[in-house]
Amino acid sequence: MRRFLRENSLGLVFGALFLIVLVGQAFAGHADYNQQQVAAGMEPISLGRYLTSASFGVDVAENWQSEYLQFFLYIWLTVWLVQKGSPESKELGKEGPESDRDQKAGAFATDASPRWAHLGGLRGSLFANSLGLVMGTLFVLSWLTQSIAGTAAFNEERLRDLQEPVTWAQYLTEPDFWNRTLQNWQSELLAVASMVILSIYLRQRGSPESKPVGSSDEATGVEG
Template identity: 40%
Template sequence: MSKYSFSYRNGLTLFFLALFVVTLVAQVIFGWKDNNNEIINRGGSPILLSAYLHSGHFISATFENFQSEFLQMGMYVLLTVGLRQIGSAESKSLDEAEDVDKEPKPSKNAPWAVNKGGLWVKIYSNSLSIAFLILFLISWALHLYGSWIEHNDEQTLLHQPADSLATYLTDPSFWFQTFQNWQSEFLSIVAIVFLSIYLRQKGSPESKPIDAPHMKTGK
């Protein structure tokens, strides 16, 4: 049995999971009120909270953020395999071998896919980027679906005909929302990659040692 408690061993995950739940609940409450205000202003009747949870307004707003985050993390995981940034704590070394590039070897404590070998180990070797890709595609599809539903709800309030999904896919407002989120995620990657060259945070695995030279690449 571990000498550390469950909460200590999983503190980082539990902390951010708790923040996620709290902020999601807050989003639901304020999103519901905001959506009802919009509906009332356009001459409609407010909806119940239970109805809001499967409305286009909620689905679109939620998965619009999810998909950009999964895109960011997936691209970051994949592109750091081959691309480098001199001096960054987030980059692999420019010329030294890294443990993450070693070929997996079966052992007693290795993950089951490594011991299984063959196709399983090939899939497992790329499972992190595959998982982020799947999460991104699901979130993007749900964002599209939610935005389409919300768009048609607005069309109804304006006494306009509903648009098909194919027609809405060419709507500039959907792509404006999409690229607005993507560009902010790419900027945040640039910030952590570049700022970790010159700035430090004592005790953080995302920072180089405080006394490390600026041009030292990697942690």
């Protein structure tokens, strides 16, 4: 067990932190929602009812979809684009999907390679691009979840104001939807850009996200 915890500590800690923060969001969101209910002269709702509400669903999904968009774009763009001096970039001159020899794929796969790395054709291509495809799929699914939950939450507010509800397609043209969406996208893209640029000049000893302390600022694709 001790070995398992040590070898999987990064994933386990982030998973635990995710659950802690999600629970905190649930309680804080519930309190905020009930404050708005009371201010509007309506009855507060239970925590259980809040957790199944469109309001909670859209708040969670709008953050998930922006995170998966960030990783999807980062995975695909770093195949072709480089940043001189950043450990977040591939080495200069290695733009593109690289050869099978470089990627240890197909005939160049080793005994330790995953089984699908030995394959060619469609299955080999799918495995070779599986990380980006899954991240893109998760982005689309979470975006759809946000838009559907957002439509329900938006219509709840409209009904309180004695206004006609809108359809899902109509909600996609509403400023409320794009305000929720774009404010998350811009923050994620800024975070990635900051990491790429700051890692050129700054260091974090022992982190694989940083270059070694003594590496040149121009060293590219080198991790500590």
